[in-house]
Amino acid sequence: xxxxxxxxxxxxxxLGKRGIEDAGRESELIVTSCxxxxxxxxxxxxxVLSECQEGKxxxxxxxxxxxxxxxxxxxxxxxxxxxxxxxxxxxxxxxxTELMVDRVIQSVACRRQTAGLxxxxxxxxxxxxxxxxxxxxxxxxxxxxxxxxxxxALQYARQNASINSIGNVTFLEGDLYEPVKGIRFxxxxxxxxxxxxxxxxxxxxxxxxxxxxxxxxxxxxxxxxYREILSRAKEYLESDGFMVMELGEGQTRNVIEIAENxxxxxxxxxxxxxxxxxxLILAF
Numbered sequence: 530x531x532x533x534x535x536x537x538x539x540x541x542x543x544l545g546k547r548g549i550e551d552a553g554r555e556s557e558l559i560v561t562s563c564x565x566x567x568x569x570x571x572x573x574x575x576x577v578l579s580e581c582q583e584g585k586x587x588x589x590x591x592x593x594x595x596x597x598x599x600x601x602x603x604x605x606x607x608x609x610x611x612x613x614x615x616x617x618x619x620x621x622x623x624x625x626t627e628l629m630v631d632r633v634i635q636s637v638a639c640r641r642q643t644a645g646l647x648x649x650x651x652x653x654x655x656x657x658x659x660x661x662x663x664x665x666x667x668x669x670x671x672x673x674x675x676x677x678x679x680x681x682a683l684q685y686a687r688q689n690a691s692i693n694s695i696g697n698v699t700f701l702e703g704d705l706y707e708p709v710k711g712i713r714f715x716x717x718x719x720x721x722x723x724x725x726x727x728x729x730x731x732x733x734x735x736x737x738x739x740x741x742x743x744x745x746x747x748x749x750x751x752x753x754x755y756r757e758i759l760s761r762a763k764e765y766l767e768s769d770g771f772m773v774m775e776l777g778e779g780q781t782r783n784v785i786e787i788a789e790n791x792x793x794x795x796x797x798x799x800x801x802x803x804x805x806x807x808x809l810i811l812a813f
Contacts, residue, residue, distance in 0.1 A: 531578045533560055533571055540590065547594055555599055559589050562603050596734040609663035611693050618681035620744040622659040625801040626720055630663045632773050632799060632808050633718060637668070640769070647671050648715035651765065653705050653758060656744060658686030658698065660718055665698045673698045676708045679743065705757055706765055715770045717762065721754035723747040723777035751777050755784050759791040763813070771795075771812040781806045 537560050544552035561571050563582045570576075578586065592602050600606045600621045605614050608622045609630050615621055637648065647670030652661035655675030665673040675698060677683050686700045701708035724745045729737055736745070747753055755774070766772060772793075776784055785796055793811045801807035 530580060531583060532575055533564060533578055534575045536560055536578050536583075536586065537571070540586070543590060544593065549593070549596075555593070558599060558603065559586060559593070563589070596738065598735045598739050601739065608657075608659040609666075611659070611662055611666065611689070613657050613659050613662075613689050614685055614692060615657050616685070617739065618679070618741055619685045620656045620682070620740055622657055625803075625807055626660065626775060627663075628799070628801060629660060629718065629720065629773055629775055629808055630667070632810060633664060633716060634667060636771055636773070636810055637716070640771075649712070650674070650716045650718070651676070651709060651712075651714040653717065653719040654721045654744075654754070655686055655700065656682045656720075658683075658689050658700060660720065661686070661698050661700070662689055662693060662695050664716075664718070665695050666693065669697060671697060674709055674712070674714075675700045676703055676705065678702070678704050679741065682741070682744070705754075706761055709765065712765070713767050713770075714765055715767050717758075717766055717770070717772045718774070719754075719758055719772075720775040721747065721758065723751045723754065723775075723780060725749065725751040747777070750783075751780060752783055752787065755780075755787050759784075759788050759793070759811075763792055766813070768813060771810060774809050774811070776807055776809055778805050778807075781809065784809055 537556050540559055541552045541556035544555055557568055563586045589602050601616050605612055606622055609627050613622055650664055650671050650673045652675040655661050655677045658675050661673050661675035680702055683700050683702055690698050722745050724747050726746055726749055729745055781798055788811050795812040797810040798806050799808045
């Protein structure tokens, strides 16, 4: 049996030797997962890893050394204070996407009449349901829909709704707007696939070899989903509504041009934690 903090140093060193980024943070997640503790309990109590827990830790490391994403191995990730179950077949929610939730909340605060009515919200390419569920949690009076073409991803989304006891979300299988024909929305959000097809092979192995390609591939120029979503937005977005979209790095100008050609006239760009222009807020 091994003291947890000693094991933590060993795990961090082993991950670092294999070129895994942020080995220190990952080692904390691995050890706390094996112990069933949070980070505070790990450092406060420095518990002992049992033989069973050491075996579990070794199994996790073997999978991680093959560059399987740690989030898939552990089976969940935190997103906007919600626990999201994830695994192969669904895109891993990124920390920067949490900022998208904040942008929606801020925009609703500037449109008090929408907030008071309980907005109808659509999340296109919902994946694990992280955006739809975070917004539904914040706006309990809202009617939220999430659509995705992947039945596998939607299984995770529905499970996440159940785990987090969120009942004002409906997840529907289908291509973008198709499952919600005839419905108009106050808010539409989307984190669509936006990686250029030729760039996928250059991504980290955790992404290119494990995450679903259909959740990454934005076509030859990375913009195919922006064209599809924005060109049809007038059919589904209320005239006084707004959209928030996540952008790939360097795509701002091109997406705004697509939006202008689709009839949008109001644009606001905000940055992520790294200073990259990551979110576009649009209105007619």
